[in-house]
Amino acid sequence: MDLLNTLLDKGLRRELPTRDEALAVLATSDDELLDVVAAAGKVRRQWFGRRVKLNYLVNLKSGLCPEDCSYCSQRLGSKAEILKYTWLKPDQASEAAAAGLAGGAKRVCLVASGRGPTDRDVDRVSDTIKAIKDQNEGVEVCACLGLLSDGQAERLRDAGADAYNHNLNTSESTYGDITTTHTYADRVDTVQKAHAAGLSACSGLIAGMGESDEDLVDVVYALRALDPDSVPVNFLIPFEGTPLAKEWNLTPQRCLRILAMVRFVCPDVEVRIAGGREVHLRTMQPLALHLANSIFLGDYLTSEGQAGKADLDMIADAGFEVEGTGEVTLPEHRTAAHAGCGSHAGADTGADADASAGCGSHAGGGCGPCGSAGQEPPRKEPVSEARTDLVSVRRRGAGTDLAPNA
Ligand code: SF4
Secondary structure: OHHHHHHHHHHHHOOOOOHHHHHHHHOOOHHHHHHHHHHHHHHHHHHHOOEEEEEEEEEEEEOOOOOOOOOOOOOOOOOOOOOOEOOOOHHHHHHHHHHHHHOOOOEEEEEEOOOOOOHHHHHHHHHHHHHHHHHOOOOEEEEEOOOOOOOHHHHHHHHOOOEEEOOOEOOHHHHHHHOOOOOHHHHHHHHHHHHHOOOEEEOOEEEOOOOOHHHHHHHHHHHHHHOOOEEEEEEOOOOOOOOOOOOOOOOHHHHHHHHHHHHHHOOOOEEEEOOOHHHHHHHHHHHHOOOOOEEEOOOOOOEOOOOHHHHHHHHHHOOOEEOOOOOOOOOHHHHHHOOOOOOOOOOOOOOOOOOOOOOOOOOOOOOOOOOOOOOOOOOOOOOOOOOHHHOOEOOOOOOOOOOOOO
16 A cells, blocks of 8 residues: 555654555555554554553542643543542552552653642642652652642652643644633643653643544644654543533544554654553454553553553563663664754754643545545544443542552
């Protein structure tokens, strides 16, 4: 297929596909899906081999958020029956982190609900980072605390944070439909603050919120322009008790196309499958490892994932290997120059530099799947079945007396 040959060549050269090419990936048929995975898988292997990085989430503070992000079970007015608790103490967080690290994770992601941290909160998280780093040599720590004020990114970096996560989540044009208490520009600003402070920026998206293919392409191009080192791809978990509870829009095939598109647009960036992996990819999860080079081990912030051992078995069975603490995740050209996916010479970023994120969580036109992108009517996604049976609220790990899943 011309489209896939073009995308493969561009991915190996770290060249930005055209928007039509990215849209064409999302419009491929089920008959073409394995070819799409194979092409994007070659790009993945070029930059990341067969390594899978494991990340472990510790929810430092759960629920009771004043913001109204429609997708979030911790939002203002959420009726989801999630765990609600205030800040974990540093030793409690460190204990939870240790379980994930013992399970094979190399990065701990410290997340707190809320619009953004106070300076006191930054002090608390700094103490937690120190506790984790003192007890676990070589661990990477990422903080995800919401919108940052001036100077807070620098303080987190000085406390030992390696990275900061804040997702753009969706396109700028639809952001206001998802959240009204802060703006897309606020999110962009925080990613830029993290970047400017020398933290490794982590920023991604949520698919399945009713967005169009154009919205998905817009947000991924905006991410490329922001140049994060890692891009988490969340698949909406439609929690009962949230405004998006009825949005069951994703099929395993759709998730694979989305991951392939992200890989083609951000070829040398850590693409991480985040929340919703088990719910939406289901038995197709191992195929997704050919596209993403990173996943979360065990549970998510407010929902339970499959057993940590099942994650490890899946990686081994699919012929991949868990990335060790001594291995560098990113390709050498990115670690050397911190010149990421949005800054390659000659690359067309295809989006304004100011796109934005949240806590939480085309080549040569006409080269479509059938050689005719832009001429064929868009493929209709099959209606997805609601799988509420696969959504389970987290009842173990941080904030409970039960052992974490790792
Ligand atoms: S995504 Fe973050 S800011 Fe938005 S409601 Fe959830 S916890 Fe609050």
